[in-house]
Amino acid sequence: MPVAIEATDIRKRYPPDVQALDGVSLEVEAGTIFGVLGPNGAGKSTMTRVLCSLTRPDSGAASVSGIDVVAHPDQVRRVIGVVGQKHGSDPDATGRENLTLQGEFHGITGRELKARSAELLQRVDLTDAADRLVRTYSGGMTRKLDIAMGLLNRPQVLFLDEPTTGLDPDARTEMWHDIEELAAHQQMTIWLTTHYMDEADKLASQLVIVDRGRVVARGTPDQLKRELSGDTLVVELAEADDGRARAALAGVDGLSEVAVSGRTLRARTDDGGAMVPAVLSALEGHRVPVASVTVARPSLDEVYLRHAGRAFEQAQSDSAEVPA
Ligand SMILES: Nc1ncnc2c1ncn2[C@@H]1O[C@H](COP(=O)(O)OP(=O)(O)O)[C@@H](O)[C@H]1O
Ligand SMILES: [Mg+2]
Numbered sequence: 001m002p003v004a005i006e007a008t009d010i011r012k013r014y015p016p017d018v019q020a021l022d023g024v025s026l027e028v029e030a031g032t033i034f035g036v037l038g039p040n041g042a043g044k045s046t047m048t049r050v051l052c053s054l055t056r057p058d059s060g061a062a063s064v065s066g067i068d069v070v071a072h073p074d075q076v077r078r079v080i081g082v083v084g085q086k087h088g089s090d091p092d093a094t095g096r097e098n099l100t101l102q103g104e105f106h107g108i109t110g111r112e113l114k115a116r117s118a119e120l121l122q123r124v125d126l127t128d129a130a131d132r133l134v135r136t137y138s139g140g141m142t143r144k145l146d147i148a149m150g151l152l153n154r155p156q157v158l159f160l161d162e163p164t165t166g167l168d169p170d171a172r173t174e175m176w177h178d179i180e181e182l183a184a185h186q187q188m189t190i191w192l193t194t195h196y197m198d199e200a201d202k203l204a205s206q207l208v209i210v211d212r213g214r215v216v217a218r219g220t221p222d223q224l225k226r227e228l229s230g231d232t233l234v235v236e237l238a239e240a241d242d243g244r245a246r247a248a249l250a251g252v253d254g255l256s257e258v259a260v261s262g263r264t265l266r267a268r269t270d271d272g273g274a275m276v277p278a279v280l281s282a283l284e285g286h287r288v289p290v291a292s293v294t295v296a297r298p299s300l301d302e303v304y305l306r307h308a309g310r311a312f313e314q315a316q317s318d319s320a321e322v323p324a
Pocket of ligand 2: 046
């Protein structure tokens with residue numbers, strides 16, 4: 001399979017001391033959706049910007065469609081489409097005007113531009129809204145326009161940085177459908193960053209999980225989940241653990257990888273159902289009040305926890321919102 005994106009040991013530090021990328025290496029097969037999953041602040045946008053030639057890495061090498069992103073940024077920009085985390089459109093112009101502007105930026109003009117804009121508006125289902133100001137669009141419509149703008153120059157590789165963040169559930173589902181269509185029918189390579197586990201699971205054929213500027217796991221969603229055989233036992237405590245819950249579970253045979261994060265306690269076990277009584281009685285013996293117990297098949301969240309050593313939601317709340 002031809003390689004669409006290749007990166008080797010990319011590092012990027014923001015002064016004075018934020019190591020946004022700490023040696024990222026990855027390879028993306030052409031024609032696939034590649035998921036980059038990680039909490040806020042993991043380095044997803046920085047990595048995206050490096051690959052799009054918008055940010056220079058401090059060290060390391062990267063190429064897109066075989067073109068070195070540092071040596072030939074102009075060539076790279078011709079073969080990629082970029083949909084940034086922030087909206088790329090002008091709210092005081094119509095959808096069609098935004099596409100026209102973007103087309104002119106790429107040197108597309110006249111009849112070709114008109115036809116291409118109309119075709120893209122159709123594809124993202126914005127034909128009826130094409131001549132309305134973008135500020136009257138819903139979040140989902142604005143995101144669709146962003147994608148249409150990213151597609152104008154018929155890119156080989158499309159970069160989508162958190163395309164569904166902030167969308168309501170219906171708009172997200174619709175966006176997932178659009179992204180799948182693009183990959184299936186346009187044979188485009190799609191780089192998709194997200195902090196939603198379910199999105200990576202559903203869309204990506206290969207993915208990396210990133211945390212604090214590093215790749216902590218990689219593979220297909222199924223491979224990553226298969227790594228964890230058996231069940232995950234999740235205990236919601238009535239209050240945050242003061243150490244007693246962990247101590248109680250340390251004495252239970254058949255549990256491994258016991259992890260506590262706030263009120264949530266997780267452990268791996270071969271047979272979750274059979275372990276529930278032993279776990280409950282151990283907690284009761286240590287006077288730890290329990291709110292609920294569930295037995296779950298491994299999720300990407302579990303994979304993340306195993307590799308990054310903390311739960312995904314925890315990582316989300318550890319990192320402040322990042323101004324892009
Ligand atoms: N322009 C910048 N200046 C300083 N620090 C930055 C800048 N952009 C991002 N960062 C920091 O780099 C880290 C990675 O950010 P980012 O790549 O935006 O992560 P993500 O997209 O995964 O949320 C964060 O700690 C963030 O605060
Ligand atoms: Mg980001």
